């Protein structure tokens with residue numbers, strides 16, 4: 519028996535996104551830039567939210583919050599808990615960024631980049647490509663293949 523990959527909607531969404539990122543960023547350089555930008559944007563957003571929550575915590579300490587309804591949405595406990603979690607995430611992201619920097623420094627020749635594109639096309643072909651559609655139809659008609667729901 520072969521291990522069938524999970525077909526729940528979350529996993530399917532992941533497979534689609536995974537393949538799309540290979541299809542749209544098929545070279546080493548593009549993958550480096552994509553992942554660098556993704557870590558940076560993640561870090562920027564988490565950092566800004568943490569800063570904002572810390573400010574709210576300081577305000578509520580000084581009881582300024584009584585004049586501002588918006589700040590009352592969070593209790594101090596909620597704020598502290600969220601700040602702790604986000605600080606953990608930021609620390610992990612910082613470590614990932616240090617490793618990504620090493621990966622980012624590596625360059626390969628155009629010949630190798632061509633190989634990347636070639637393999638990308640094989641493992642994540644355009645789902646709307648006619649060959650892929652025909653292949654999918656054949657695949658689903660194969661009688662000894664276990665039934666796929668949906």
Ligand SMILES: [Zn+2]
Nearest residue numbers: 524525526529
């Ligand atoms: Zn799943």
